Amino acid sequence: MRIDLHCHTLLSDGELLPIELARRAVVKGHTAIAITDHASLSNLDRLINEARIDAELAREWNIEVLVGVEITHVPVRRIYQVAAEARRKGAQIIVIHGETINEPVEKGTNLVAVSNPDVDILAHPGFITMEEVELAKKNDVVLEITSRRSHSSTNGHVAKLALQAGAKMVVNTDAHAPSDLIDYETAINVALAAGLPRGDAVKAVKDTPLQMLKKVKGR
Numbered sequence: 657m658r659i660d661l662h663c664h665t666l667l668s669d670g671e672l673l674p675i676e677l678a679r680r681a682v683v684k685g686h687t688a689i690a691i692t693d694h695a696s697l698s699n700l701d702r703l704i705n706e707a708r709i710d711a712e713l714a715r716e717w718n719i720e721v722l723v724g725v726e727i728t729h730v731p732v733r734r735i736y737q738v739a740a741e742a743r744r745k746g747a748q749i750i751v752i753h754g755e756t757i758n759e760p761v762e763k764g765t766n767l768v769a770v771s772n773p774d775v776d777i778l779a780h781p782g783f784i785t786m787e788e789v790e791l792a793k794k795n796d797v798v799l800e801i802t803s804r805r806s807h808s809s810t811n812g813h814v815a816k817l818a819l820q821a822g823a824k825m826v827v828n829t830d831a832h833a834p835s836d837l838i839d840y841e842t843a844i845n846v847a848l849a850a851g852l853p854r855g856d857a858v859k860a861v862k863d864t865p866l867q868m869l870k871k872v873k874g875r
Contacts, residue, residue, distance in 0.1 A: 658840045659865035661690040662726065662751055662779055662800065662828035667703055668693035670832045674710035678721050680834040688720035688869055692751045695725035697738055704746050722872060724749035726779060732764040739774045748872050750774060754781035754800070756807045770797045776868065777826060780807035786817055793823040798868065801860060803838055803846045804830040811850035819852070825860040826868070 658681075664670035665677055672680070674691050681689045691707040704723055711721035725742050727735060727750065739750050752769035755761045756779075766785075769778045770792040778784075778792060779800045792799055799818050801811050807830065818825050827843045829836050838846070840861065847857035 657862065658684065658686045658838075658843060659688045659862075659869065660686060660829050660831065660837065661722070661724075661749060661777060661826060661865060661868060662692050662802075663689050663831040664693050664726075665691055665707070667691075667706055668695075672834060674707050674721065675713050677831070677834065678710065678714035678719055679717065681837055682717045682719050684837045685839050686719060686837070688722065688865070690722040690724045690749045690751075692724040692726040692749065694728040694753070695738070695742060696727070696730050697741065700725065700738075700742055700745050700747075704742070708746070720869065722748045722869075724751060724776075726751040726753050728753040729761065732762050732768050735765065735768045736772055736774075739772055743774055748875075749776045749868070751777045751779050754778045754784070756780040757782045757810060758806055767791070770795060772797070777828070779828070779830065780804070780810075781814055782810050784814055784817060786821065789817045789821045789823050792818075793821050796824070798824045798826045798864060801825050801827045801847055801850050801852075802830050803827065803843070804836070808846075811846075815847075815850040815852050819856065824864050825852070825856075826864050827861050
């Protein structure tokens with residue numbers, strides 16, 4: 657079983673239609689994925705409405721496709737507004753594009769993201785602070801450990817602070833191409849490489865994603 661809660665399609669900068677990515681995920685052993693294309697106020701309707709159509713189709717293969725967004729490079733002062741609007745328009749899962757060290761993300765994005773209970777996942781948060789990690793725990797915002805090479809160099813830092821604070825973590829791919837998808841054992845290895853003990857690795861790969869699915873369905 658594999659659950660990936662951060663994936664992109666050609667609705668933003670990915671390579672495949674949502675239904676194509678879903679099919680590849682089924683073959684790779686996934687029971688659920690989230691389509692979380694890059695979003696701002698300009699494209700919420702299109703992303704959510706178009707992904708929802710393929711999410712319905714994918715049920716034929718017994719895979720749950722969550723319709724979500726990754727709010728990306730939005731001014732810090734407007735993140736709350738965009739997250740609330742995405743939720744109002746039907747986004748099942750909201751990811752915030754965190755302060756990865758290899759993109760010019762506005763400082764303060766991490767802090768706003770972990771302070772907002774509307775946010776589900778803070779993706780690739782770079783050199784996140786302990787204050788921010790503790791807020792993530794308080795507001796039930798899950799911190800991402802990523803297999804994406806361009807963002808993964810700070811996985812160890814994120815994992816170390818999250819373990820100390822007791823914050824939740826999830827292993828995602830941030831997939832943009834079908835080759836980015838990984839199986840369950842590879843996801844476990846990504847968590848172990850970040851410094852997680854095996855028990856915590858299983859939580860990040862299996863237990864926490866399952867909890868998040870239940871949370872989404874209970875909304």
